[in-house]
Amino acid sequence: MPGSSARGIWALAGICLSIATTGFAGDMHVLFTRLLQEYSENGLLDYEGFAADPSFAEYLGMLASTSPESLATREERLALWVNAYNAYTIKLIIDKSPLESIRDIELGLPILFGPWSIAFANVGGNEYTLNAIEHDIIREEFKDARIHFALVCAARSFPRLRREDYEGAMLNRQLDDDARRFINDDSLNHFDARKRKISLSMIFDWYSADFEEDGGSLRLFLTKYLDSAEARELLWSDEVEIGHLPYDWSLNRK
Secondary structure (H helix, E strand, O other), X not given: OHHHHHHHHHHHHHHHHHHXXXXXXXHHHHHHHHHXXXXXXXXXXXXXXXXXXXXXXXXXXXXXXXXXXXXXOHXXXXXXXXXXXXXXXXXXXXXXXXXXXXXXXXOOOOOOOHHXXXXXXXXXXXXXXXXXXXXXXXXXXXXXXXXXXXXXXXEOOOOOOOOOOOOHHHHHHHHHHHHHHHHOOOOOOEEEOOOOEEEEOOHHHXXXXXXXXXXXXXXXXXXXXXXXXXXXXXXXXXXXXXXXOOOOOEEOEO
C-alpha cells in the first residue's frame, strides 16, 4: 500500500537521523575529553593550550550547531548544558586575557553580574549568558544540586574541572563522583573534630536552598557523600560550629 511505503520511508529516515545524531554526539564527547585531558590537570588549566588548539574552536562550533531539544533524554540535555557552561567559561577567559581572576572582567554599571552577564555562549544557534545557562536553564529545569560540583567558574575555590566531558549515559555516575570528590576535599571543606568546627565552601551558602531541596537538608545531602565516619558524626553533633571558608577567586591557571 502507498501509505505503508510512505511510513516505511519516514521510519528509515528517522533511523538514519538517529544514527547520524548519535555519531555527531560521540564526536563531541571524544573531542572535548581529548582537550580536557591535554590542557587540564588537578583542576588547573592551560588556557593558552586551549586557545592555540583548533579543536577547541571546532568543539564550540559543535555546541553552536547542536539543539538541546534534539537530544533524546534529560541526561543528554543536562550534560550538553554543563559542557557548554564549562567550555564557554574557558573561551571567556581566553578572550579577556590576561587576567588574574575572572572577576577582573569589568563591564561597568548597570551590569550587575560582570562576566556572567555577557551574551556570547552559542548553543543550538542561540546566544546565552553564563548566568542564563546556570540559573535559568540548569538550575530551573533540572533541579539537581550536584551540578554545583560540575560547573566551573575559573576560580581556584570552585570544583576541579573534570578531565572528561559529561555524557548522558554516564551523567549520574559522573555527578555523584564530582560531589564526593568536592565534599571530601580538605582544601575546600574542613571537618575539625578536635575543635568541633566545620568550615564549608561558600558554595553551600550561596546555593543552600538547592541542597536543602535536593537532599531534604544540607546535613542529609553532605552525609550521603562524606567518606569519613568521624566527619559524619561531627556533622550531626548539636555542639558543632558550622561556618564557611574564604573564597579564592584567583584564576585556575596551570
